Amino acid sequence: MDMKATKKKLGLKEKYAHMTRGLGWETTYQPMDAVFPYAKFEGIKIHDWERWEDPFRLTMDAYWKYQAEKERKLYAVLDAFAQNNGHLSITDARYLNAIKLFLCGISPLEYVAHRGFAAAGRNFPGVGPRIACLMQSLDEIRHAQTQIHALSNYNKYYDGFHDFKHMLERVWYLSVPKSFFDDAYSAGPFEWMIAIGFSFEYVLTNLLFVPFMSGAAYNGDMATVTFGFSAQSDEARHMTLGLECIKFMLEQDPDNLPIVQKWIDKWAWRGIRVLTLVGMMMDYMLPKRVMSWKEAWEIYFEQNGGALFNDLARYGIKMPDCVKQCTVDKEHISHQAWATFYQYGGAAAFHTWSPTDEEMDWLSAKYPNTFDKYYRPRFTYWREQAEKGNRFYSNTLPMLCQVCQIPMVFTEPDDPTQICYRESEFKGEKFHTCSDGCKHIFDDEPEKYVQSWLPVHQIYQGNCFTPSANPADPAFDPMLEVLKFYNFNLGHDNMDYEGSRDQQNFNTWRGLATKNV
Amino acid sequence: MSTVFIAFQTNEDTRPIVESIMEDNPGAVLDEQPAMVKINAEGKLVIKRESIEARIGRSFDLQELQINLITISGNLDEDDDTFTLAWNN
Ligand SMILES: [Fe+2]
Ligand SMILES: [Fe+2]
Numbered sequence: 001m002d003m004k005a006t007k008k009k010l011g012l013k014e015k016y017a018h019m020t021r022g023l024g025w026e027t028t029y030q031p032m033d034a035v036f037p038y039a040k041f042e043g044i045k046i047h048d049w050e051r052w053e054d055p056f057r058l059t060m061d062a063y064w065k066y067q068a069e070k071e072r073k074l075y076a077v078l079d080a081f082a083q084n085n086g087h088l089s090i091t092d093a094r095y096l097n098a099i100k101l102f103l104c105g106i107s108p109l110e111y112v113a114h115r116g117f118a119a120a121g122r123n124f125p126g127v128g129p130r131i132a133c134l135m136q137s138l139d140e141i142r143h144a145q146t147q148i149h150a151l152s153n154y155n156k157y158y159d160g161f162h163d164f165k166h167m168l169e170r171v172w173y174l175s176v177p178k179s180f181f182d183d184a185y186s187a188g189p190f191e192w193m194i195a196i197g198f199s200f201e202y203v204l205t206n207l208l209f210v211p212f213m214s215g216a217a218y219n220g221d222m223a224t225v226t227f228g229f230s231a232q233s234d235e236a237r238h239m240t241l242g243l244e245c246i247k248f249m250l251e252q253d254p255d256n257l258p259i260v261q262k263w264i265d266k267w268a269w270r271g272i273r274v275l276t277l278v279g280m281m282m283d284y285m286l287p288k289r290v291m292s293w294k295e296a297w298e299i300y301f302e303q304n305g306g307a308l309f310n311d312l313a314r315y316g317i318k319m320p321d322c323v324k325q326c327t328v329d330k331e332h333i334s335h336q337a338w339a340t341f342y343q344y345g346g347a348a349a350f351h352t353w354s355p356t357d358e359e360m361d362w363l364s365a366k367y368p369n370t371f372d373k374y375y376r377p378r379f380t381y382w383r384e385q386a387e388k389g390n391r392f393y394s395n396t397l398p399m400l401c402q403v404c405q406i407p408m409v410f411t412e413p414d415d416p417t418q419i420c421y422r423e424s425e426f427k428g429e430k431f432h433t434c435s436d437g438c439k440h441i442f443d444d445e446p447e448k449y450v451q452s453w454l455p456v457h458q459i460y461q462g463n464c465f466t467p468s469a470n471p472a473d474p475a476f477d478p479m480l481e482v483l484k485f486y487n488f489n490l491g492h493d494n495m496d497y498e499g500s501r502d503q504q505n506f507n508t509w510r511g512l513a514t515k516n517v
Numbered sequence: 518m519s520t521v522f523i524a525f526q527t528n529e530d531t532r533p534i535v536e537s538i539m540e541d542n543p544g545a546v547l548d549e550q551p552a553m554v555k556i557n558a559e560g561k562l563v564i565k566r567e568s569i570e571a572r573i574g575r576s577f578d579l580q581e582l583q584i585n586l587i588t589i590s591g592n593l594d595e596d597d598d599t600f601t602l603a604w605n606n
Contacts, residue, residue: 012580012597055593058580066583073584206588210524210553213587217552225552229526229587236589243592290551304590307519311592311604 016057021050024127038123042188044260045253049126052248056237063135067142070230074146077226082153088513091219091287093158093506094497097350098285099151099224100160101277102212104349105177107147108168110231112181114140116192123189129248132241136197139234143227150227157509158502160349160493167349170464171486172455173277173341175405179452180274184267186448190249191263197242199267203308205235206300208278211290215281218288243308250315257316266444268320269437272329273404279334280341283363284355292366293334301326322437328413331367335375340409342382346393347479349488351497354383374416391496395479397456401434402449403441407456408434426450519604521562521591524555531585537568553587562591564600 010018027035039046080086090096114137121133148164155161168174184195213228246264249256279293291299309319338352345352355363360379363371382392398407412418413436422439424431426446433439442449458464459482462471469481480490488494492501523538525531527549535554539545545558556562569577579600591602 012595055595056580056583057595058583062580066580069584206590210588214551214553229552232587233526233583233585236586237583239589240593303520304522307521307590307604310519314605 012057015059016054019059019061020054020127020131024130032125036123036125038188039125042190042259044190044249044256046126046249047252049124049128051251052126052128053244054128054132055240055244058135058237060131060135063138067138070233071142071146074226074230078150078153078223081150081223081226085509085513086222087154087157088506088510089220089222093502094351094353095219095221095285095287096154096158096502097160097352097497098212098215098281099154099221100158100350101281101285102224103147103151103161104164104167104171105174105277106208107144107151108165109177109181110140110144110147112185113196114138114144116181116185116196119185120189120192120197129241129245132237132244136234136238136241139231139238143231143234146227146230150223153223157505159489159500160351160502162489163487166487170455171349172400172407173348175400175453175455176277177274179405180270183270183448190259193242193245194260194263195267195270197238198246199242199264199271201235201238202242203268203301203305204271204275205239206304207275207296209235210300211282211296212278214290215286215288218290219286246312246317247315250312250317261317262444264317265320265322266441269322269435269441270404272322272326273406273434273438276333276337276406280337283334283366284338284359289362292363294330294366297326297330325413325435325437329410331370332374332411332416335363335367335371336409336411339375339378340398340407342379343392343394344398345496346395346494347483349486349493351495351500351502353497354386355379370416386496386498393495397459399432400454400456401438402431402452402454403433403438405452405454406434408432410434519591520557520559521589521602521604522555522557523562523564523589523602524553524587525582526585526587527552527554528585533572534564534569534582534585537572538562538564541565541568555587558602561601561603566598 026032033040117133117137117140121130121137124130124133151161168178181196184192187195209228209232213225213232216224216228246260249260279297282289282291282293282296306319309317341348342352342354360371360376364376385392398409400407408419408421410420412420420435422433422436424433424439424442424446427450429450431442431446431450433442455464459478464485465471465481466485469484470476471478483490483494497503525535531554535547535556538556539547541564542556542558542562545556545562548555548557564579564582566577566579579595579597582600589602591604594601594603
């Protein structure tokens, strides 16, 4: 029998209502509170989950369709890149050191984000956020996979790409991004949403991806641009989820405001500390530069973040206090970070180098208040020493901040010649932090941060050596043994770019690509 | 007034989209960067399905924007006909 149905396509709003809200139900075998045990313990009060809005109104069927299209586009480019020796089109192999840092420090966090959003989706009783978190969780595993896949091309030719997962769990500077996500993941679902969904995705992600990917485009790295923009295309949805979540929490109950504000303050500072690595990459690691860290900060944090916080003011939300310190820091942190990596270039799985005169002139133009006064003399001195054959490598271990895990290298807000240290006491023990921001976070939850796995402490406790290391051997070199434990290819992954195997190979191959031999 | 923005990958799919947006939003400012095109506007930016369809000569679902989207700023509202970014201040 033929049923004649007039097929009217559902509008976006109707379709969204059926395919999200229509899929939820109240549990009866078990009380809802037992099914969703993490929904209340953080103190956030939600009265009506139905009021959750997803402005994209994306449903699962449309999600699959558009994600598949993104993947097809991405893999077409990756294939072309591999088939056409795309790795020789980059400006200079020096550039790849930024990408090594990205693969080891950022890509594995995409995977943690996947787990975190899966957990948040599981733990929220409301259907709207469950579906949005499910989509984001799938996006994040796609990001991890496509980044690892795209960058595996470089692993065929260059050093330092071979063991990112092993390194993430051990290496001193990688504990900075790792502990950031671990901190968020070990919080409750609402704090996770403020930490990652709002502070990281909404307030800070533009500072990570947009300059990074434009930088990759500028430096001829088609593989990175493509996965970056492909991942970024999901980001607008993630940002929207973060913003909607915060508005929803604030609209549901006035008691939520102080909790939300505290998390915003905490996670803005945590995120900004992690982004020091991005600042360093933009100012020192790209052979062709798009904009300085300071400029990116002004566009994406001061202007854009300013507009956002003005908008949230109607709920009583204030700009995080740390912004005052950040306004000072934007002129310093990238230089302080590169100076640190330059000195610890023996203990990093990527190469470091002295900025050239031309690069230093660019830095003075971008940082007229600070570069010539505080940093140029330092880099010039190190370069002179290197030219005399005394390339300086520090062999000591730095003290780490108990919260952000960055070595104590940042300076006092009112004196850029003085290292900033803060001290707290908990149960009769002393703990050190790098700043007022980190001290504040520690003092609020000392029970959590005393458990931090700090790479330097772990080395001193003897937990960072391979089983074959023998401290009784008179020739025992602790630093060398730690680098073996990190699985670095010593002499190839680390040390100065000048004279490295990457530099030699790239120049040889590029020569072959442009000549008949 | 606060600035809202939207950024797309620079490619053949987004060229007519960007043209439509610029025509529908007088006062919007185009900022072309490596591989990326960003449109800034004061307070509000509206993307209209019909304008894009008129340029590309086929029907267009506004959710297709997501394929080439890089980033947005502002509160979003999307329905079948418009995709709007705005700050409420
Ligand atoms: Fe991601
Ligand atoms: Fe810190």
